[in-house]
Amino acid sequence: MTASPYSPDSGKPERAFLDANVIRGQQTTDVLLSLADHDVFEPRWTQQVIDEMRRNRPPGVSEKSIDRRIARMNGAFEKAMRSAPPQELQDQMRADPKDKHVLAGAVHSQSQVLVTDNLKDFNPPTTGSNAMRVESLNQFLIRKLDEEPQRVQEGLRDMLDRNRREPKTMSALIDVMAEGQELRGFAQKLNTVVPAEQRGTSPVLVATQRGSAQYAAFEGVAEPGTPAAPAAAPEARKSGGSKGAEKAKDTEQDK
Template sequence: MLFKPYLRDTILSIAEQGLYRPLWSTDVMEELDRNLRKRGATAQQVHHLREQMGSTFPEAEVTGYADLIDVMTNDPKDRHVLAAAIRGGAEVLVTENLKDFPASSVQPYDIEIVHQDGFLLDQLDLSPHTVHRALRTQVSRYRRPPGCVGELLDILGNDGHRCGKFADECRRLVV
């Protein structure tokens, strides 16, 4: 989810409004770094993004989770994600890869695994005006399209971002 720039910006813009507290680990940030570089981002661009995220959410970085990784039973490549979520006290883990976190692997830790579309819908349900304000702030930061919330919702609703229910409901409620 952090790899897709508009989705990442949306989720973090909503966090800036105080609706939830984002969490990530060094491993997650290194994974972000690798994947963005594979997709053509420069080292400078990735460094800038990581600096912005860290300075905007200094409390987001979870540490001290390494000892939990080996006891996780979810998909091995995502065990570090679940371990950091547990150590960080997360109630919800937002991911596109729902299959990598079967219920049996998260039930002992009382963490809900949610697709980004469902997570965004939950935020919209909690505070539609706050979410709309976050979306307006988000598009105001862009120098290129999307230049309005409607265009951003078009992007979020497409197959690549897979947040169509959120985009539709957001349009119905506040746009």
């Protein structure tokens, strides 16, 4: 059964299937799950994705630390873990052979978007039972910021309040994200949304046309049909708390 397309004014968070490459690192995981904790979206994954994330953890992260993080992720988001897609469905997927399980997991879990930084490995149909929107991490976060700017900023502020290490302010967070690779496009866009006193000062934030947040938001997006223009942030959902993300907080900080 194909999931119905997501609408920002539906009053329900979008179901997003997270590939291993967007939850392997501390910063990307913390940003994503902090937003999920504020009902910006509902995360989905499978055990195979989690196993891949564990195998490809960043250098210096111990097995004990990554296992503790995984346990907290699953504990904080009890509906995120989904059953493995049947092999028959995996065989139907238009994706690189090693990534068929990822696209099948998104379809099988009735997710409305697959978030991955391996866009080139996925070519889902735009219609039919196996249709799936596919976005990079930056594309997804930028779209969520456009759709729900207040909720996204609230989630990030709660994350910063929990941090025991830098960054502890919005401006510092924007600079850190901009100077890295994984969240640079999101940082550029966020820097145009937050109040002036919270903006970052990194030279990287002076974007070229190709590196701009607007370009990053739409480059290479594969999705079924034509997306509707972002609507105002829906107010029907209650504001999320910080308990889930706090439980799932990457425990590399505990070392």
